[in-house]
Amino acid sequence: MSTVVSLEKRGSVAVVCIDKPPVNALGRAVRDGLQQAFEQVRDDDAIKAAVLCTAGRTFVAGADIAEFEAPDFDASLFHQTLDMIEGLDKPVVAALHGTALGGGLELALACHYRVASPGTRVGLPEVTLGLLPGAAGTQRLPRIAGASLALDMIITGKPIDAGRALEAGLIDQIVKTDLLEGAIAVAEERAEQDAPVRRISEMQVDPATVPESLFQDARESLRRRPTGNPAPERIIQCVEAAVNRPFPEGVQVEARLFQECRESRESAALRYRFFAEREAAKIPGLPKDLSLREIRTVGVVGAGTMGGGIAMNFANVGIPVKLLEVKQEALDKGLAVIRRNYENTAKKGRISMDDVEKRMSLIQGTLSYDDLAGADLVIEAVFENMDIKRQVLGRLGQVCREGAIIASNTSTLDVDELARATGRPTDVLGMHFFSPANVMRLLEVVRGEQTAPDVLATVMKLAKAIGKVPVVSGVCYGFIGNRMLEPYLRETEFLLMEGASPAQVDRAIQSLGLAMGPCRMIDLAGVDVAAKVVQEHAKAGGLPDDPAYRAVVQKLMAEGRHGQKTEAGYYRYEDRKPVDDPEVARICAELAEEHGIQQRSDITDQEIIERCLYPLINEGARILEEGISYRPGDIDTVWINGYGFPDWLGGPMFWADTIGVPEIARRLAHYGEARGNAHGYWDQAALLERMVADGLRFADWPFDG
Ligand code: 3H9
Numbered sequence: 001m002s003t004v005v006s007l008e009k010r011g012s013v014a015v016v017c018i019d020k021p022p023v024n025a026l027g028r029a030v031r032d033g034l035q036q037a038f039e040q041v042r043d044d045d046a047i048k049a050a051v052l053c054t055a056g057r058t059f060v061a062g063a064d065i066a067e068f069e070a071p072d073f074d075a076s077l078f079h080q081t082l083d084m085i086e087g088l089d090k091p092v093v094a095a096l097h098g099t100a101l102g103g104g105l106e107l108a109l110a111c112h113y114r115v116a117s118p119g120t121r122v123g124l125p126e127v128t129l130g131l132l133p134g135a136a137g138t139q140r141l142p143r144i145a146g147a148s149l150a151l152d153m154i155i156t157g158k159p160i161d162a163g164r165a166l167e168a169g170l171i172d173q174i175v176k177t178d179l180l181e182g183a184i185a186v187a188e189e190r191a192e193q194d195a196p197v198r199r200i201s202e203m204q205v206d207p208a209t210v211p212e213s214l215f216q217d218a219r220e221s222l223r224r225r226p227t228g229n230p231a232p233e234r235i236i237q238c239v240e241a242a243v244n245r246p247f248p249e250g251v252q253v254e255a256r257l258f259q260e261c262r263e264s265r266e267s268a269a270l271r272y273r274f275f276a277e278r279e280a281a282k283i284p285g286l287p288k289d290l291s292l293r294e295i296r297t298v299g300v301v302g303a304g305t306m307g308g309g310i311a312m313n314f315a316n317v318g319i320p321v322k323l324l325e326v327k328q329e330a331l332d333k334g335l336a337v338i339r340r341n342y343e344n345t346a347k348k349g350r351i352s353m354d355d356v357e358k359r360m361s362l363i364q365g366t367l368s369y370d371d372l373a374g375a376d377l378v379i380e381a382v383f384e385n386m387d388i389k390r391q392v393l394g395r396l397g398q399v400c401r402e403g404a405i406i407a408s409n410t411s412t413l414d415v416d417e418l419a420r421a422t423g424r425p426t427d428v429l430g431m432h433f434f435s436p437a438n439v440m441r442l443l444e445v446v447r448g449e450q451t452a453p454d455v456l457a458t459v460m461k462l463a464k465a466i467g468k469v470p471v472v473s474g475v476c477y478g479f480i481g482n483r484m485l486e487p488y489l490r491e492t493e494f495l496l497m498e499g500a501s502p503a504q505v506d507r508a509i510q511s512l513g514l515a516m517g518p519c520r521m522i523d524l525a526g527v528d529v530a531a532k533v534v535q536e537h538a539k540a541g542g543l544p545d546d547p548a549y550r551a552v553v554q555k556l557m558a559e560g561r562h563g564q565k566t567e568a569g570y571y572r573y574e575d576r577k578p579v580d581d582p583e584v585a586r587i588c589a590e591l592a593e594e595h596g597i598q599q600r601s602d603i604t605d606q607e608i609i610e611r612c613l614y615p616l617i618n619e620g621a622r623i624l625e626e627g628i629s630y631r632p633g634d635i636d637t638v639w640i641n642g643y644g645f646p647d648w649l650g651g652p653m654f655w656a657d658t659i660g661v662p663e664i665a666r667r668l669a670h671y672g673e674a675r676g677n678a679h680g681y682w683d684q685a686a687l688l689e690r691m692v693a694d695g696l697r698f699a700d701w702p703f704d705g
Pocket of ligand 1: 022025058061062066099101104106126129131132133134135275278279
């Protein structure tokens with residue numbers, strides 16, 4: 001008998017229950033268990049109907065994603081089980097709670113009826129893994145919910161709630177009382193009616209749900225927003241097959257296209273990303289039974305763009321926030337910006353005006369540090385300057401209650417020095433939010449030398465609760481992301497001085513799939529902001545002894561070209577559109593002359609990609625060898641969620657394995673020779689050298705056990 005699927009008879013109804021924590025994924029053991037259980041349902045004459053339910057917090061969350069890595073993965077095994085269930089003449093009712101996702105929803109669609117508790121969400125998110133639903137989801141969903149909704153759900157991967165699912169006919173009933181009892185009642189009722197069961201595979205797609213241009217529009221929209229994800233185009237083909245072909249033929253189309261997706265490099269990268277993000281939340285070496293601190297109220301110092309965005313994260317999940325500013329005017333302005341942000345979200349229909357008021361009422365402005373005394377966590381988000389931040393943290397060290405956590409939102413500064421300024425460094429860590437802080441998912445959690453383990457673990461858990469993807473970084477200049485950005489921006493600027501245009505550099509980088517090239521990125525963030533970061537770094541003694549280093553950003557700043565906000569930076573802006581500016585070419589040529597850099601006209605896109613991104617990977621290797629980051633996957637998680645690195649490339653370290661670490665090392669050495677290496681720019685990380693010598697890939701991490 002299966003250990004993960006049980007069968008219990010409740011009168012004439014068999015209750016088949018999957019119990020496979022954490023999310024009842026449909027792995028081999030569950031499929032075998034289901035097969036056995038439903039064979040019993042079929043063969044036992046005393047059983048007149050069945051309910052399929054799950055134990056724990058959710059219905060089945062999909063196939064077991066880890067199984068897709070097996071070269072001999074066989075999707076037909078899913079079909080065998082699902083077809084067997086659907087083929088039964090006895091009614092089978094799926095009882096859904098939590099989430100029914102991917103293979104989980106496909107399993108539910110193979111049942112004859114579906115009931116759900118309120119709050120259940122159902123969806124086919126395979127596209128986020130570079131896959132399409134491979135257990136007939138692309139064929140059954142359009143038949144029950146209509147082609148239009150099905151295509152939208154499968155191509156976006158976004159789940160819908162029980163109410164919407166009921167409207168669409170995807171579920172038959174919402175059970176507000178006990179779900180299992182409700183499901184059993186439906187099963188008994190259907191058995192008593194003794195009518196033929198309803199099999200979705202025997203239905204036709206309702207033509208009224210197929211607007212004439214449905215597939216053409218979907219393809220057009222893909223063309224407008226191209227992606228490296230192999231699934232969307234194939235999803236359209238599958239749903240088209242559901243509309244135009246009999247069920248068995250549609251299933252064959254789906255099987256072929258699913259296999260193509262599964263075998264693609266891009267899907268492998270997206271599956272890697274799924275596990276890397278979850279792994280990143282785990283901190284090696286912490287005791288499992290560590291008790292965490294409770295966070296019921298939060299304080300934020302600084303009501304600027306960053307502070308306001310940070311405060312919104314907490315208000316969004318019902319945590320009250322005290323927002324501190326020095327001057328009433330700045331406070332009023334900060335609160336007004338927050339309100340406007342919420343109102344804009346309400347205008348887009350994502351929240352109600354009621355929600356706006358509720359969230360605003362949770363954010364209370366104050367001018368007095370004393371008001372922070374009761375907070376369980378206080379985050380400072382003041383100007384990025386060591387002296388100012390030290391002062392603020394010193395003050396927080398005095399006013400915050402004993403046991404409160406104190407965090408700095410610094411993006412580059414030494415968290416250990418800031419922690420010491422509080423006089424209670426064990427309570428302190430960095431919480432590096434990315435701008436806009438209420439939108440961006442990444443949170444770098446910076447673990448100081450003395451950060452207490454429970455402080456770190458509390459903040460990691462809290463980060464998840466506010467919808468962030470947290471990644472731990474050790475203390476170093478720029479932590480994981482901004483530190484790796486340095487060599488990337490350094491080479492961008494050398495390439496500009498050598499004669500490449502900002503548009504050429506951006507185009508080459510964007511051709512890889514990065515959301516934005518470096519020049520557009522700085523123009524958006526502010527040339528002044530970027531130049532200040534370089535100046536602060538210089539003050540801290542962190543810059544190489546090279547007057548040409550990041551000379552372009554300094555010069556642009558000096559000329560008042562502060563980026564998009566001043567309509568001029570690396571580009572000139574016409575109606576917010578970047579256009580190449582001969583003035584920038586002139587500035588770069590002058591700088592080249594000043595610093596003895598030879599201009600040339602033979603810079604290729606490949607050179608730009610290699611010179612900008614291979615040193616970034618090299619820096620990632622240093623971050624690993626220094627123990628700043630626990631794993632390559634953490635670095636990739638940072639770059640995908642904070643810097644627009646394409647998820648279907650898996651992040652820079654995964655991508656490096658795709659290219660081959662020896663090839664990267666060879667090209668770094670080549671540029672060291674071609675461009676000269678007086679400042680050590682092309683020195684290779686010891687880890688990289690070891691990887692080449694020992695034939696290791698980042699995927700083999702950890703290398704020593
Ligand atoms: C599919 O179904 C293909 C089919 O068409 C069939 C083809 C033939 N597999 O996210 P959490 C683990 S493709 C394996 O932190 P939450 C996860 O790694 C699949 N493991 O929890 C983590 O492990 P650990 C389509 C899985 O409460 C733990 O469960 N389905 C799977 O924040 C908790 O996860 C999806 O894409 C899985 N399918 O969120 C849905 N799912 O504790 C994927 C989770 O060791 N899952 N794990 O770190 C989710 O979206 C979220 O996990 C869910 C819960 C919303 C369910």
